[in-house]
Amino acid sequence: MSAPTSKPVRSTQPRFPGLRHFFREPLGVFGLAIVVILVLGAVFAPYLTDYSPNAIDIKSRLAKPSSEHWLGADHLGRDTFTRVLYGGRVALKVAAWSISLALLGGLLLGMLAGYGPRWLDNLLILVFDAVRSFPTIMFALAIITLTGPSLNMVIMVIVITSIPVYARIVRTQTMALRESEFVLAARSVGTGWFRMLYLHILPNVIGPLLILASMDIPVVVTIESGLSFLGLGVRPPTASWGTVLADGYAYVRNTPWLLVAGGVPLILTTLGFTFMGEALRDVFDPTLKKRD
Amino acid sequence: MTDLLNITGLGVRFRALSSLAAILQSVSDPWLDAVLDVSLCVKPGETVALVGESGSGKTTLGRSVLGLVRPQKGSIRFEGLELRGLSEAAYKPVRRNIAMMFQDPVASLSRRRSVRAQIAEPFKVHGVSVDDDETARLMELVGLNHSFKNRFPHELSGGQARRVGVARALALSPKLIIADEPTAGLDVSVQGEILNLMRDLQQQLGMSYLIVTHNLPVVRHISDRIAVMYLGRLLEQGDTRSIFQNPAHPYTRVLLDAVPQPDPAKRRELASIEGEVPSLRDRPVGCEFHPRCAFRQERCLAESPESRPLGDGRIVRCHFPLFSG
Amino acid sequence: MAPVLSVKNLSIDFLTPSGPVHALREVNLCVPQNKIVGIVGESGSGKSTVISAVMRLLANNAEIQAGEIDFEGKDILSMKESELRELRGEEIAMVFQDPMTAQTPVLSIGQQMIDIQYRRSLSKKEKRQKAIDMLARVGIPDPSDRMDQYPHQFSGGMRQRISIAMALMMNPKLLIADEPTTALDVTLEAQIIHLFRELRKSFDGSIIVVSHNLGLIAELCDEVVVMYAGEVVERAAVDDIFNRAAHPYTQALLDCDPARLDALSQTLPTIPGDVPDLQDVPEGCIFASRCDQKLQQCSSNRPPAATITQAHDVRCHLVKDD
Numbered sequence: 001m002s003a004p005t006s007k008p009v010r011s012t013q014p015r016f017p018g019l020r021h022f023f024r025e026p027l028g029v030f031g032l033a034i035v036v037i038l039v040l041g042a043v044f045a046p047y048l049t050d051y052s053p054n055a056i057d058i059k060s061r062l063a064k065p066s067s068e069h070w071l072g073a074d075h076l077g078r079d080t081f082t083r084v085l086y087g088g089r090v091a092l093k094v095a096a097w098s099i100s101l102a103l104l105g106g107l108l109l110g111m112l113a114g115y116g117p118r119w120l121d122n123l124l125i126l127v128f129d130a131v132r133s134f135p136t137i138m139f140a141l142a143i144i145t146l147t148g149p150s151l152n153m154v155i156m157v158i159v160i161t162s163i164p165v166y167a168r169i170v171r172t173q174t175m176a177l178r179e180s181e182f183v184l185a186a187r188s189v190g191t192g193w194f195r196m197l198y199l200h201i202l203p204n205v206i207g208p209l210l211i212l213a214s215m216d217i218p219v220v221v222t223i224e225s226g227l228s229f230l231g232l233g234v235r236p237p238t239a240s241w242g243t244v245l246a247d248g249y250a251y252v253r254n255t256p257w258l259l260v261a262g263g264v265p266l267i268l269t270t271l272g273f274t275f276m277g278e279a280l281r282d283v284f285d286p287t288l289k290k291r292d
Numbered sequence: 293m294t295d296l297l298n299i300t301g302l303g304v305r306f307r308a309l310s311s312l313a314a315i316l317q318s319v320s321d322p323w324l325d326a327v328l329d330v331s332l333c334v335k336p337g338e339t340v341a342l343v344g345e346s347g348s349g350k351t352t353l354g355r356s357v358l359g360l361v362r363p364q365k366g367s368i369r370f371e372g373l374e375l376r377g378l379s380e381a382a383y384k385p386v387r388r389n390i391a392m393m394f395q396d397p398v399a400s401l402s403r404r405r406s407v408r409a410q411i412a413e414p415f416k417v418h419g420v421s422v423d424d425d426e427t428a429r430l431m432e433l434v435g436l437n438h439s440f441k442n443r444f445p446h447e448l449s450g451g452q453a454r455r456v457g458v459a460r461a462l463a464l465s466p467k468l469i470i471a472d473e474p475t476a477g478l479d480v481s482v483q484g485e486i487l488n489l490m491r492d493l494q495q496q497l498g499m500s501y502l503i504v505t506h507n508l509p510v511v512r513h514i515s516d517r518i519a520v521m522y523l524g525r526l527l528e529q530g531d532t533r534s535i536f537q538n539p540a541h542p543y544t545r546v547l548l549d550a551v552p553q554p555d556p557a558k559r560r561e562l563a564s565i566e567g568e569v570p571s572l573r574d575r576p577v578g579c580e581f582h583p584r585c586a587f588r589q590e591r592c593l594a595e596s597p598e599s600r601p602l603g604d605g606r607i608v609r610c611h612f613p614l615f616s617g
Numbered sequence: 618m619a620p621v622l623s624v625k626n627l628s629i630d631f632l633t634p635s636g637p638v639h640a641l642r643e644v645n646l647c648v649p650q651n652k653i654v655g656i657v658g659e660s661g662s663g664k665s666t667v668i669s670a671v672m673r674l675l676a677n678n679a680e681i682q683a684g685e686i687d688f689e690g691k692d693i694l695s696m697k698e699s700e701l702r703e704l705r706g707e708e709i710a711m712v713f714q715d716p717m718t719a720q721t722p723v724l725s726i727g728q729q730m731i732d733i734q735y736r737r738s739l740s741k742k743e744k745r746q747k748a749i750d751m752l753a754r755v756g757i758p759d760p761s762d763r764m765d766q767y768p769h770q771f772s773g774g775m776r777q778r779i780s781i782a783m784a785l786m787m788n789p790k791l792l793i794a795d796e797p798t799t800a801l802d803v804t805l806e807a808q809i810i811h812l813f814r815e816l817r818k819s820f821d822g823s824i825i826v827v828s829h830n831l832g833l834i835a836e837l838c839d840e841v842v843v844m845y846a847g848e849v850v851e852r853a854a855v856d857d858i859f860n861r862a863a864h865p866y867t868q869a870l871l872d873c874d875p876a877r878l879d880a881l882s883q884t885l886p887t888i889p890g891d892v893p894d895l896q897d898v899p900e901g902c903i904f905a906s907r908c909d910q911k912l913q914q915c916s917s918n919r920p921p922a923a924t925i926t927q928a929h930d931v932r933c934h935l936v937k938d939d
Contacts, residue, residue, distance in 0.1 A: 180399065185457075199405070200402050484884075513878065557856070559835070
């Protein structure tokens, strides 16, 4: 028997060596910080403010920022800061539900399309293309006009229009992986399609998908805000960044603060998730090993 | 002794052009024959080397035995069972008894799974229980240090990854192992390690090997029989020593002569063959080797030769073999 | 006559996050005029690094610790980029391992071959003719028609011939061939070897062939340099290397080549062990850990270069100066 010639282990490398590199990217860390602040602000909203977001107080109507109202008050005397925090909750809810459902749907359908029989792929692609031929906002407007404004409808529309996008990416990756040597090796061992997708394909396609998802969050939040701005998202008097913006737009001559309060979180969300997503992309990049 | 593997008249085609493209480009036959009319057998405990250059179809042939590529014609009988036409589900039990070692050892391992998980995979797939002792035993069998079990493919050297591939192939004690270029990428001073290991295992466990390779010097030492492929056809097969001493097919002779000799005293004129392997789309008429054959005659341009036995297990596909058995 | 290329005491480190890798250590070799010199080595030997150093195409994290590379009397290591550009393609040319990626895919072969001649003040027609002649010399059929074809329309073997044509067109003083046949089938390899032999008759420069294939080296080279783990362990005329190798590594390497084993062997010889970690170069002889003729002092003292005969030197304690 030939003697083992392999050297003993020096140190086991982490599974995702890029994680360390993520923290070296200043923009990525900055983005992560913003995201963390936004999420914490939304989750702990009740603890960060004594006001209720819908508490009307005509005495404080359109108040300027002060120690009582950090960002002022709107036309019904409701504390703007509070409404922004609770608006963050709406944004978080929309983002969390729609992205996770879209991810799930996209992964499932994408892998089936990429790995399964030709006819299934053709069918799914047909469905994807059909759905994608409608611009998201138009689709949303159409549905919501029929069913009436509701946050759940917004989420459902976003999920339906996002799944084809995610699924296509997963499908392409899956098709590429299907021909790779380790998939062939797994087939030669007798691995069936379910195990193949779950153990061999999924871990390798999920990386880019997560990055896409994180970059999609600001898009989704903006869609919700846009619909709410038009009165087609959350029902009043619920606070959403979109409704705060709508009020701000109506009362811009009285106070600019509503607009600022509604707009700034949107901008921060976009910046934060985008920076974080870009840095994450580098984490999953296999060429990372070659860098100094 | 009955054959372990018996391949008869095997044909594997690939579609090169869609029907529409074929019409537009006025191509009458959009199919490419990667393997054409191949008949070969492997006996228990024997090592058969399948040799050929690029485009010879040897890798496709190896893969078709495992059902990774589906043949259109002919028959593959493994222990008497006909494999051609089996569904993917029906192929599963067959894959307990035939295993494959892949050419690129690191690429053939799943990126995000540990060595231990990869070796345990065959067990899990076939519902056979496996514990750490079992994987440890296999690792020891192939000479891999136990400390490697939690490593990932990108943390292994080429040689180490190959050993993992061998361990995985051995998992369910297969009767036949198909090794695709086991020495590819290995330095000459270490290629012996993997080949010696394969030989030791054969002596211990008695499996047969079908080794697909273009490395002729190594083939001479490690195989019992060779089969030479060209453009998808088997041109010659027989006992290794005998073929090396007396090749019957002109192509075999050219192949053996073309290997550069590591001895300056043995320098000789190497240009005994012209041209290049023709494309699979433009198969020559008659004997497909005739455009490059130094011994061609009239008959070779018109008529395609059949495989004929020459005695002593030698089979040649040539009108005028260089050796008559 | 002075050698075309003379590498003196070259030491190169690669800087990595975990520390420097001492890829080359005190490498000495020279390429005489009109000769074919082979550099033989396995993975990690440093042979590709030496070549990259000569062409000054090293990676960004390479650091030249010491040494000189003299090309026709000029030191390559101290040249500016503009001077190097004058050299490359004109006086030193290279043929690479993979013919499928060696040519630009979007320009025709003719355009690429005419482009190489940019330093010459010939007319377009003359340049074109020169290219056609060169393609004919390397055995491309119908060169004047095929000039206008694109690389993907040629097979691998043809593309390697084209690479050789491009390299030799300006009649360089030195041609470097890096694993020129490794990516080719054995029958094509034989053709390329034959081509090199033919071209040599009309080419008056020198050639360096880098390979791990002992057969290729034996067929083509006049002199051989054997490298192991970043050092030159032996240099000699080809006949001496293959028949009177003095270094245990060279001997072991030759023993391992299955094409040299006449008797059929059930067990193939190997060199047990691994190439040492070049981040932590061991003391003493670099081959000591795997050497079967090891002496006491081999693990502690690095052997000096000893000369056996003129043009045959070795770095081994077993060999003293003659």
